[in-house]
Amino acid sequence: MTEASKDAVDAIIDQWHAVRPDLETTPMAVFGRIYRIARTVGDAVERAYAPYGISRGEFDVVATLRRSGAPYTLSPRQLSATLMLTTGGMTGRLDKLEKAGLLFRTPDPHDRRGLRVTITDRGLALIDEAVAAGLEVQRAALKGLGEEEVAVLGGLLRKLTADVQGA
Amino acid sequence: MTEASKDAVDAIIDQWHAVRPDLETTPMAVFGRIYRIARTVGDAVERAYAPYGISRGEFDVVATLRRSGAPYTLSPRQLSATLMLTTGGMTGRLDKLEKAGLLFRTPDPHDRRGLRVTITDRGLALIDEAVAAGLEVQRAALKGLGEEEVAVLGGLLRKLTADVQGA
């Protein structure tokens, strides 16, 4: 028994077994923990971005522009599709980030319906620091796992991600 | 090479390598996928609960009462602590669920500040069906993994959950 004492997800599964012994609860051991990790680490990352004055959602917008490479320009449509956000939600994020001086909107020269969103120098400098801070938090969360365990975990999650698409 | 072609997370990591080759992006391969799986499977589970007229958050409230066992009674405080929700958020969920006839509030006989929340027969019957529907969706998401892979994944996630607590 290499395991420590039962955790919160184990307790939930035990409770279900007590009241509904017929339920096959295996998926809870995987997805219950995935939900919790996503939330806990997501919150920690949010705190890591806070000193830079941006939320996690706003980070995602600027980071998407940053990693797209020079000239760091995408359309609102591309951004909302990439970030799985409605166009209304993207309008709000762009408004906030434009006001904060991290990006700006210009008309698309080839399509008068469209806009082009470009990162500013200030946005680029900020995101280059913030991305490192966020990675540091996530690296710390992985510190209890060995290098091989991280590789195995990543591989299984990759396989699961593929199965889950279109679910 | 047992892997299929690159997925969305691989593409993001490649983009970062191109513009910031100094970044050590290993954590993205784990947490990027955890965020995506949580969202995709969470949305699918939400759709599985929809025929029962409840959201995922509302399911969690009734399910917490259900798995607590007879007499299926907890305080709003216990519920909001378990579900990591503010008391204001819990008030709203209880209002909706009480109006829907899935639970009811009674005064706590031992503490006149407090309330006791109890599931109704209708709530119990509904949750017993909904929990099976939700598990079915999650089991389907795991179908591409073998039994042993699911066990290994669950074990690694369990270890990661422990490290992540208090992050």
Place this chain on the structure above:
DNA sequence: GACAAGTAGCTTACTCCTAAGCTACTTTTC
């Protein structure tokens, strides 16, 4: 080349959450 269909981004109404503050009650401290 006119007209239907499609697309881009924004606005509005609504939902659900949090943070902060409230009242009422209980527990601790002296």
Place this chain on the structure above:
DNA sequence: GAAAAGTAGCTTAGGAGTAAGCTACTTGTC
């Protein structure tokens, strides 16, 4: 046993998202 501190649940204000619908523009079809 009175005062101080703590706790339970609710209310309010504000933030951020979705869904639906708008205008403006572009594309496809005949």
